[in-house]
Amino acid sequence: MTAADDPAGDGGVVDALEEHLLGEAPWLTQQEVAERAGVPLETADELWHLLGFAHVPDDEAAFTSADVRALQLTSDLIRLGILSQERQDGLVRTWGRSFARLADWQVALLASVAAEAGADLTEGLLAISDETLPRVEELQSYVWRRHLLSAGARLLAERSSGPTATLAVCFVDIVGYTSRSRTLTDRELVTWLESFESAVLGLTVDRGGRIIKNIGDELLIVADSPEAMADIALELTRRGADPDDPFPAVRAGIAYGEVVTRLGDVFGPVVNIAARLTSVARPSSVLVDLGTYEALTGRTVEHDDDETRGASYRFRRLRRVSVKGYSRLKVWALQPS
Known part of the structure; x- marks a missing residue:
């Protein structure tokens, strides 16, 4: 095969x-895909x-019948009133980010499996x-449907047609x-972070919370009740303070109140306050705002x-x-009694 036959090498x-x-x-x-799908270019x-x-050049044949079908399905959702322009942009952008990250992780996993089996990477990827x-496709569909069920149950429980919910929000x-990451190789760092996220996920789900997203070395967690969130944060800091536990030391900030929910994310002052509290918390400590204090004490x-x-x-x-943004926050350090 010549270089002309194999431009990608x-x-x-x-x-x-x-x-x-x-x-x-x-x-x-792309023009042909749009025409076949009946969608404007x-x-x-x-x-x-x-x-x-x-971006793909106008004259490049870079698409298949699957792209035509994807556009037709999108057009159907718009016609059915499911996707307005605003919803379309937000949903598609979220899909793109989520599946790009998932695909990166899955390809790295497949490459690792191929290497462990002693197979050539290119042939191994195809075979695996x-x-x-x-x-994987069937399992992803199952997990997605299960999460749809959970999200639908939460929405019905809230009995609210608005895009808001009263939640306990915590950053961990x-x-x-930074100093720890400098001592690790790329693979060691990924393994360490995945182990941390896995431990937090198990503990969070068991106590009725859910992880919204990770932001570098931070995790954003929400729970319907402040009690559940307090238990999650206290257990995470307890584990991190235990010298015999490999779980890393953490700090946490909790705020409780009304948040805006959109496409699986949360926004608003309550989220901002939780982030600010985490930034000033001491290692292995949990700080809570006024809303959390009043909800937990009933006073x-x-x-x-x-x-x-x-x-x-104990508070x-x-x-x-x-x-930043809050000049005089009322704050308590939370500890178990």
């Missing part, structure tokens, strides 16, 4: 993967970019993907992440109370904290 493996995963070799230009181009894919793709931050603030003790928690009032 990969022995034709990417072309083989493309045909293998998409069902056929690309044979349509501008719409097709916009959706392509929202999904996170690079042929065995695993149908199973690894203490000393309003009494200015002369420096310490409050309940059946499950130590701190001097008012000034952080």
Whole structure:
């Protein structure tokens, strides 16, 4: 095979993967895809970019029948009133980000499996993907449907048609992440972070919370009740403070109140306050805002109370904290009784 025959320099493996995963070799230009789907070219181009894919020259045959079907399905959802322009942009962008990250992780996993089996990477990827793709695809559909059920149940329980919910919001931050990451190889760092996220996920789900997203060395967690969130944060900091536990030291900040929910994410002042509290928390400590304090104690603030003790928690009032956007936050350090 000459350089002209193999411009990518990969022995034709990417072309083989493309045909293998998409069902056929690309044979349509973007204009032809749009025409076959009955969708304006501008719409097709916009959706392509929202999904996170690079620009394709107008005359390049880079698409298949699967792309036509995807556009037809999108057009159906718009026609049915499910996707307005605003919803379309947000949903497609979220799909693009989520599946790009998932695909990166899955390809790295397949490459690792191929290497462990002593197979050539290019041949191994083709062989393993042929065995695993149908199973992974079916499993992904199952997990998605299960999460749809959970999300639908939460929505019905809230009995609210608005895009808001009253939640406990917590940021959990690894203490000393920067210095620790400098001592690890890339693979060791990924393994360490995945182990951390896996441990937090198990603990969070068991106590009725859910992880919204990770932001570098931070995790954003929400729970319907402040009690559940307090238990999650206290257990995470307890584990991190145990010298015999490999779980890293963490700090946490909790705020409780109304948040805006959109496409699986949460927004608003309550989220901002939780983030600010985490940024000023000491290692292995949990800070809570006024909303969390009142919800956990069932009492309003009494200015002369420096310490409050309940059946499950103990609160130590701190001097008012000034952080970006909030000049005088009322803050308590939370500890188990």
